[in-house]
Amino acid sequence: xxxxxxxxxxxxxxxxxxxxxxxxxxxxxxxxxxxxxxxxxxxxxxxxxxxxxxxxxxxxxxxxxxxxxxxxxxxxxxxxxxxxxxxxxxxxxxxxxxxxxxxxxxxxxxxxxxxxxxxxxxxxxxxxxxxxxxxxxxxxxxxxxxxxxxxxxxxxxxxxxxxxxxxxxxxxxxxxxxxxx
Amino acid sequence: xxxxxxxxxxxxxxxxxxxxxxxxxxxxxxxxxxxxxxxxxxxxxxxxxxxxxxxxxxxxxxxxxxxxxxxxxxxxxxxxxxxxxxxxxxxxxxxxxxxxxxxxxxxxxxxxxxxxxxxxxxxxxxxxxxxxxxxxxxxxxxxxxxxxxxxxxxxxxxxxxxx
Numbered sequence: 349x350x351x352x353x354x355x356x357x358x359x360x361x362x363x364x365x366x367x368x369x370x371x372x373x374x375x376x377x378x379x380x381x382x383x384x385x386x387x388x389x390x391x392x393x394x395x396x397x398x399x400x401x402x403x404x405x406x407x408x409x410x411x412x413x414x415x416x417x418x419x420x421x422x423x424x425x426x427x428x429x430x431x432x433x434x435x436x437x438x439x440x441x442x443x444x445x446x447x448x449x450x451x452x453x454x455x456x457x458x459x460x461x462x463x464x465x466x467x468x469x470x471x472x473x474x475x476x477x478x479x480x481x482x483x484x485x486x487x488x489x490x491x492x493x494x495x496x497x498x499x500x501x502x503x504x505x506x507x508x509x510x511x512x513x514x515x516x517x518x519x520x521x522x523x524x525x526x527x528x529x
Numbered sequence: 530x531x532x533x534x535x536x537x538x539x540x541x542x543x544x545x546x547x548x549x550x551x552x553x554x555x556x557x558x559x560x561x562x563x564x565x566x567x568x569x570x571x572x573x574x575x576x577x578x579x580x581x582x583x584x585x586x587x588x589x590x591x592x593x594x595x596x597x598x599x600x601x602x603x604x605x606x607x608x609x610x611x612x613x614x615x616x617x618x619x620x621x622x623x624x625x626x627x628x629x630x631x632x633x634x635x636x637x638x639x640x641x642x643x644x645x646x647x648x649x650x651x652x653x654x655x656x657x658x659x660x661x662x663x664x665x666x667x668x669x670x671x672x673x674x675x676x677x678x679x680x681x682x683x684x685x686x687x688x689x690x691x692x
Contacts, residue, residue, distance in 0.1 A: 369536040374561070374691035400562060400689070402631040402641060430594025430603030430655075457659060460631040460641040482643055482657025486590040487607045491657045520637045524561060524691045526535065 368529045370394070377521040381406060384511035387525045390468075392504060394527030397465040401447070401481075401510070402458050403521025410513035411449040412461060412481070413442075416498050417507050420444065424497040431490045445496030447510070448481035458521075459483035468505040474498060475505065535690040539563075542684045547572060547677035553686050554668040558634035560688030563666065567615075567626040569682025571673045574618040578611040579671045581640070581660050585610050593656035612658045614671060615646050621679065622650040633666040640666065 375385045390397070401412065420443035427449060429436045440446070447463050461481030468475060475498040482491035510523060537560070542551055556563070571577065587608040594603045606613055615626050629643040642658040660666075671684065 371535040371690055371692040400629075400631070402562075402638075404638075428594070430592065432592045432603055432605035435594055435601045435603050458631070458638055458641045460629070460643050460657070462629060462643065480643060480645065480655060482592065482655070483641060484590050484592045484605070484657040484659035486659060486661065487605070489590075489592040489605070489657060489659070491592050491594050491603075491655050493655065520632075520635060522561070522632055522635075522691075524689075526689075 370527045370529075372525045372527050374522065374524040377403065377517045377519055379519050381516035381518050382521070383516050384509050385517065385523050386507060386509040388507040390506050390508065390525070391527065392469045394529055395467065396528040397468050397505070398526040398528060399463040399465070399508070399510075399523060400461075400526070401463070401521075401523045402460045403523070404458055404518045405512040405515050406518055407512070407515030410515055412447040412459065412510060413444045413449070413513060414447055414477070415444050415509040415511070416475070416500070416505055417503060418509065419500070421498070421500045423499065425449070426495045427492055429490050429492045432488070445477050445498060446494060447479045448492055448494070457483055457485040457489070465505065471502050471504055474501045537688045537690065539686045539688050541686075544569070544678055544680050544682045547680050549677050550670055550672045551678055551684055552668060552670040553684070556667050556669070556686070557688070558665050558667070559690070560634070561632065561691040562689040563630040563633050564687040564689060565626075565628040565630070565669065566685045566687070567628075567683070568623065570621050570623050570679045571617045571676045572679055573620050573676040575673050575676040576616050577614040577671065577673050579614050579669055580611045581662070581666050582664055582668055583670070584660075584662060588661045589658065591656050591658040593654055595652045595654035597652045611672070612642070612660065613656070615648070616651065617648065617673075619650045622648060624648045630666055636663050636665055638663060
């Protein structure tokens with residue numbers, strides 16, 4: 349980094365460089381697109397999981413939604429959205445958890461999101477998922493908070509499949525899974 | 530699957546004196562995402578902003594949501610010559626901000642930037658910014674127009690690596 353006059357650089361040490369936040373797997377979609385991406389054989393050695401995604405869907409107006417362990421049990425999804433002029437909130441019962449459920453832009457405007465899956469190996473309570481996601485399209489777009497509940501308390505998470513509501517994830521879309529100790 | 534350390538501090542700038550612009554330059558392209566963590570204040574009320582790679586063309590836009598303590602709202606800006614950062618209307622009031630530059634080094638896509646913002650006297654908010662450029666982000670310049678970033682304000686840039 350270039351030094352800046354009048355600014356002191358300080359060093360950081362501690363947990364951030366001691367493997368407490370670890371990359372587990374990354375999927376980047378190739379030229380043919382992908383109807384879904386899957387993280388399988390997820391290690392059970394972390395406390396929480398985080399997914400960081402950035403991508404596009406071939407069909408405008410769809411969503412990023414997630415299936416857990418290849419099953420489709422009851423899930424709930426609450427959202428708070430800003431669409432550039434007003435706010436919206438709602439709740440949906442479905443068989444998948446939506447990570448982002450609105451604009452999901454065209455190929456020029458990536459939708460980005462950060463999803464936290466908390467205490468994913470605990471078999472004594474249902475799993476809660478939260479996401480901050482958004483897509484701006486220079487005159488359109490949305491920013492959205494979501495909270496998802498997967499009602500399957502006795503099962504730990506071993507696989508995650510993310511799919512669009514319709515269409516495919518286009519080339520260069522990326523999905524990265526991290527473990528937090 | 531493989532695993533490794535991935536959340537890496539790149540640089541921290543803690544202001545020893547007030548300045549109007551803070552710049553991170555020569556950002557390596559070896560990470561997947563960047564995270565910029567800010568806590569600090571400005572000397573006079575202003576709308577702060579940032580530019581990427583020195584680009585001052587009308588290539589920036591954003592969509593935001595906020596709660597002001599009494600109401601919630603949403604808005605946007607289009608074709609702007611800089612990227613909206615944090616609205617800081619009160620001098621010396623502490624704000625925090627965590628900004629995620631997603632896929633910042635990908636030279637095939639435009640850049641989407643996610644932000645969580647908190648102001649001690651004004652609002653909690655979040656926003657999605659768009660930079661309509663396929664260039665890899667190599668510098669970030671954060672400005673406080675008609676004001677300064679106060680002494681003690683701190684900016685830390687992290688890199689997130691992928692497997």
